[in-house]
Amino acid sequence: MALIVQKYGGTSVGSTERIQAVAEKVKRYHDAGNQVVVVVSAMSGETNRLIALAEEISPRPSAREMDVLLSTGEQVTIALLSMALHQLGQDARSYTGGQVHIRTDSSHSKARILDIDGERVKADLDAGRVVVVAGFQGTDEEGNITTLGRGGSDTTAVAMAAALDADECQIFTDVDGVYTTDPRVEPNARKLDRITFEEMLELASSGSKVLQIRSVEFAGKYNVPLRVLSSFEEGEGTLITLEEEDVEKAKIAGIAFSRDEAKLTIRGVPDHPGVAYQILGPIGEANIEVDMIVQNIGKDDTTDFTFTVHRNDQAEALDILQKTAKELGAREVESDDRIVKIALVGVGMRSHAAIASNMFKALAREQINIQMISTSEIKVSVIVDEKYLELGVRTLHEAFGLDQVES
Amino acid sequence: MALIVQKYGGTSVGSTERIQAVAEKVKRYHDAGNQVVVVVSAMSGETNRLIALAEEISPRPSAREMDVLLSTGEQVTIALLSMALHQLGQDARSYTGGQVHIRTDSSHSKARILDIDGERVKADLDAGRVVVVAGFQGTDEEGNITTLGRGGSDTTAVAMAAALDADECQIFTDVDGVYTTDPRVEPNARKLDRITFEEMLELASSGSKVLQIRSVEFAGKYNVPLRVLSSFEEGEGTLITLEEEDVEKAKIAGIAFSRDEAKLTIRGVPDHPGVAYQILGPIGEANIEVDMIVQNIGKDDTTDFTFTVHRNDQAEALDILQKTAKELGAREVESDDRIVKIALVGVGMRSHAAIASNMFKALAREQINIQMISTSEIKVSVIVDEKYLELGVRTLHEAFGLDQVES
Numbered sequence: 001m002a003l004i005v006q007k008y009g010g011t012s013v014g015s016t017e018r019i020q021a022v023a024e025k026v027k028r029y030h031d032a033g034n035q036v037v038v039v040v041s042a043m044s045g046e047t048n049r050l051i052a053l054a055e056e057i058s059p060r061p062s063a064r065e066m067d068v069l070l071s072t073g074e075q076v077t078i079a080l081l082s083m084a085l086h087q088l089g090q091d092a093r094s095y096t097g098g099q100v101h102i103r104t105d106s107s108h109s110k111a112r113i114l115d116i117d118g119e120r121v122k123a124d125l126d127a128g129r130v131v132v133v134a135g136f137q138g139t140d141e142e143g144n145i146t147t148l149g150r151g152g153s154d155t156t157a158v159a160m161a162a163a164l165d166a167d168e169c170q171i172f173t174d175v176d177g178v179y180t181t182d183p184r185v186e187p188n189a190r191k192l193d194r195i196t197f198e199e200m201l202e203l204a205s206s207g208s209k210v211l212q213i214r215s216v217e218f219a220g221k222y223n224v225p226l227r228v229l230s231s232f233e234e235g236e237g238t239l240i241t242l243e244e245e246d247v248e249k250a251k252i253a254g255i256a257f258s259r260d261e262a263k264l265t266i267r268g269v270p271d272h273p274g275v276a277y278q279i280l281g282p283i284g285e286a287n288i289e290v291d292m293i294v295q296n297i298g299k300d301d302t303t304d305f306t307f308t309v310h311r312n313d314q315a316e317a318l319d320i321l322q323k324t325a326k327e328l329g330a331r332e333v334e335s336d337d338r339i340v341k342i343a344l345v346g347v348g349m350r351s352h353a354a355i356a357s358n359m360f361k362a363l364a365r366e367q368i369n370i371q372m373i374s375t376s377e378i379k380v381s382v383i384v385d386e387k388y389l390e391l392g393v394r395t396l397h398e399a400f401g402l403d404q405v406e407s
Numbered sequence: 408m409a410l411i412v413q414k415y416g417g418t419s420v421g422s423t424e425r426i427q428a429v430a431e432k433v434k435r436y437h438d439a440g441n442q443v444v445v446v447v448s449a450m451s452g453e454t455n456r457l458i459a460l461a462e463e464i465s466p467r468p469s470a471r472e473m474d475v476l477l478s479t480g481e482q483v484t485i486a487l488l489s490m491a492l493h494q495l496g497q498d499a500r501s502y503t504g505g506q507v508h509i510r511t512d513s514s515h516s517k518a519r520i521l522d523i524d525g526e527r528v529k530a531d532l533d534a535g536r537v538v539v540v541a542g543f544q545g546t547d548e549e550g551n552i553t554t555l556g557r558g559g560s561d562t563t564a565v566a567m568a569a570a571l572d573a574d575e576c577q578i579f580t581d582v583d584g585v586y587t588t589d590p591r592v593e594p595n596a597r598k599l600d601r602i603t604f605e606e607m608l609e610l611a612s613s614g615s616k617v618l619q620i621r622s623v624e625f626a627g628k629y630n631v632p633l634r635v636l637s638s639f640e641e642g643e644g645t646l647i648t649l650e651e652e653d654v655e656k657a658k659i660a661g662i663a664f665s666r667d668e669a670k671l672t673i674r675g676v677p678d679h680p681g682v683a684y685q686i687l688g689p690i691g692e693a694n695i696e697v698d699m700i701v702q703n704i705g706k707d708d709t710t711d712f713t714f715t716v717h718r719n720d721q722a723e724a725l726d727i728l729q730k731t732a733k734e735l736g737a738r739e740v741e742s743d744d745r746i747v748k749i750a751l752v753g754v755g756m757r758s759h760a761a762i763a764s765n766m767f768k769a770l771a772r773e774q775i776n777i778q779m780i781s782t783s784e785i786k787v788s789v790i791v792d793e794k795y796l797e798l799g800v801r802t803l804h805e806a807f808g809l810d811q812v813e814s
Contacts, residue, residue, distance in 0.1 A: 016464050053423060053487060054486075054487065056423040058490045058494045061493070062489065062493050065501055072482045075475060075479045079472045079473070079476035080460060080461065082469065084465070094472055096475075099550055099552075
C-alpha cells in the first residue's frame with residue numbers, strides 16, 4: 001500500500017463537473033489500494049474574482065487581509081471535492097491549511113512553510129478516508145492566515161508529501177508530462193519518463209513552466225519523488241527524482257527557451273578593477289534581476305560589457321546604464337530585445353565536455369550566430385537573434401537525438 | 408469610553424459600495440470614542456451561490472463540508488470590511504470564528520456557542536483597532552468548522568458582547584427599530600424606544616421577524632443590552648433591555664400577527680383521562696409543532712379539541728388526526744387555514760387583569776368573532792378569520808393607545 005499526495009490545480013477543478021471528474025480519479029487511486037491525500041487550488045477564475053472585489057475597495061489592500069480573502073478560494077474547493085467523493089461512496093474529509101497545522105512564517109502573500117503536523121491526516125488515512133487539503137495557505141505562529149504566493153499549491157503538496165513521508169507526490173496539470181522541448185516549436189518533442197530535480201530546476205529557470213521552481217527545490221531537498229501528469233488524459237507522466245546512476249551516456253534532458261530577454265551592452269568602458277560592480281550595482285539597487293553576463297577586453301585598455309534582463313525591465317535598465325556610461329566615460333550604450341535564450345539542460349554534461357562544443361557546431365552549421373554564451377554545471381545557454389528561435393531549438397533537438405526513445 | 412459590538416447583515420454588506428458605507432459608519436462610532444467590534448454576515452447572494460455549487464455536486468451534501476463551504480462567505484466579508492476601514496485610515500483586523508475561539512458543539516449547520524475567548528480581541532481594541540469578526544461560524548473541540556444556522560450572525564454578535572462584557576450590542580438591519588405592529592398593516596404603528604427581552608421574544612414568536620429568537624434569548628440570559636437599528640438611516644433604533652421598573656401603567660409593547668397558522672378540530676371525542684395525549688402524541692411524533700390548544704367539554708360526555716399548527720404542516724396533521732379520530736371513535740374532524748393569529752404583547756399584563764377583557768371588548772365592538780384564545784404571562788393571542796387581520800390589528804392598536812408617544 002502506497003501513500004500518494006496528489007495536487008490538482010485551478011483548471012482541473014474549474015467547474016463542479018471537473019471536480020466530480022477529479023473525485024472519480026482520486027477514488028480509482030484509492031480503490032487500487034493507495035492512501036490518498038489531495039491538495040487543491042481555488043477553482044479557476046475564483047482568485048481573480050476575489051482580487052477584483054478587493055480592488056474595488058482599496059488600490060493597495062493589506063497583505064494580511066488579502067490572505068484572509070484569497071484563502072477562501074481553496075476552502076470552497078476542498079468542501080466541494082469532499083462532497084463529490086462522498087457522492088461516490090468514498091469517505092473523505094477536508095482541511096484548511098490552518099486545520100492541518102501548515103505552519104508558515106508571517107510573510108503574507110509569500111509565506112514559507114516551516115512545519116506540518118501530519119498526525120491528524122495520518123489518523124484519517126488509517127481510517128480509510130481520503131484527506132482533502134487546501135493548497136496555497138497556512139497559518140503563522142499567532143494563527144494569522146497566510147498564503148504561499150503563486151504556485152503555492154504545488155509547494156503545499158510537496159511539503160505534505162515530505163511531512164507524511166509519502167511514496168510519491170503527483171502534480172496533475174494540463175500537460176501530460178515534461179517534454180524534451182516545447183512541442184509547439186518542435187513537433188518531434190518527446191515526453192520524458194524521468195528527469196532529475198536539477199534538470200527540472202534548470203528547465204524551469206530557463207522558461208519551461210510545468211512546475212513552480214520552489215516546489216521542485218522543496219521536493220529535491222526532502223527527496224520526495226515528484227510526478228507530473230495530466231488531469232485530463234491517462235498516462236504515467238514524468239517522474240522527477242534524484243540523479244540516476246547511469247549518467248554515463250551524456251544524457252541531455254531537454255531544451256528550454258525564453259522570449260522574455262533583453263540584452264544591454266556598454267562599450268568602451270575604461271577598464272579598471274571594480275568596473276563590473278560599478279555597472280551592475282545600480283541595476284541591482286533598482287531591483288532588476290540580471291541573468292547572463294559577458295565581459296570582453298576590447299582594444300585601448302577599454303572593456304565591453306553585456307548582460308541580459310527581463311524584457312519588462314529593459315527600459316529602466318537602459319536609463320540606469322546611460323547614466324553609468326556618462327559617469328564612467330564609456331563610449332556607447334546599446335540595447336536589443338530582438339533576442340531569445342536557448343538552453344540545453346542535462347546532468348550528463350558534468351562528465352562530457354564535448355557537449356557545449358557539439359552545441360555550438362550544430363548551431364554554426366545552420367548559420368545561427370551566437371551572441372552570448374553562459375554555462376553552468378548542467379546547462380549551456382546561448383543568446384541568439386529571435387528569428388532563429390525555432391530553427392535553433394529544432395537543430396539542437398535533432399543534433400542531440402532527443403526525439404529518440406531513451407534506451 | 409464604551410465597548411460596542413455591532414452586527415451588519417448580508418444586505419448591509421451586499422456590495423463593495425455598501426461595505427464602504429458600513430466602514431464609514433463604524434469609523435464614526437470609533438471616532439466618537441468607542442471601542443468597536445463588528446460582526447458581519449456573508450454578502451447577500453453569496454450563501455445562495457455556494458449552496459447552488461454544492462447542489463450541483465450532491466443532493467444531500469455532508470453537513471460538515473457544507474459548513475466548510477458556507478463559512479467562506481463571512482470570511483470574504485471580514486477581509487473586505489477590514490480593507491475598507493484601512494482605506495479610511497482606521498486600523499482594523501479581521502478574525503474568523505475559529506481565530507477568536509468561538510467554540511461550539513459539533514452540531515454542524517446548527518451549532519450552539521459554548522465559549523468565546525475574548526483576550527485576543529481585547530488586546531486589539533486596547534491597541535486602537537476595530538476588530539472585525541465573521542458571524543455565523545465557530546469551531547468545535549476538534550477544530551472542525553461549524554455554523555450556527557439561520558440568523559447565526561446575530562447570535563455571534565450577542566455572544567461576543569457577552570464575552571467582552573460590552574456596553575451594548577447593536578444589530579443593524581433594514582428596519583429602523585421594533586414597531587408596535589407592522590406599519591404595512593397599521594400606518595399609525597410607532598417605533599418603540601425600548602422594549603423588554605420578554606416582550607421581544609413574544610413578538611418574535613408571534614410573527615415579528617426583526618431578530619432571531621435565539622439571539623434575543625441569549626442576550627436576555629447574559630443581560631446584554633441589545634439595540635436594533637437601521638444600516639441605511641440615522642436614528643437611535645429600539646433598545647431591548649431587562650424589565651423596567653415602571654411597568655405600573657399597564658404597558659403594552661405591541662401587536663404581533665401571523666398568517667402561517669392552520670386550525671384543526673376533532674369533535675365528539677369520548678372524554679376520558681389521557682385523551683389529550685392520545686390526540687397530540689401522534690402529532691408530536693411526526694415532528695409537527697403545535698401552537699395553541701383549546702379543549703371544550705361538549706354534550707354527552709364527549710369533548711371537542713382544537714389546536715393550531717404551521718400551515719405547511721396542515722395536510723400531514725389532518726391525515727394523522729383522521730386516523731386518531733377513527734381509533735377514538737370521534738364524531739368528526741375539521742381543518743381550516745383561513746385563519747390568522749393576533750397577539751397583544753406587554754409586560755404590563757402581569758399586573759393588569761383587565762387587559763385581556765379590554766382586548767375582547769374592542770374586537771367585539773367591531774364584530775370580530777374570536778375562534779380561539781390563548782394567554783401567557785405577557786401575551787394574549789386570539790385566532791380570528793383571516794379577513795379580520797387588518798381590522799383586528801388596527802382596532803387593538805387604537806384601543807390600547809399604541810400610536811401615542813410614550814409619556
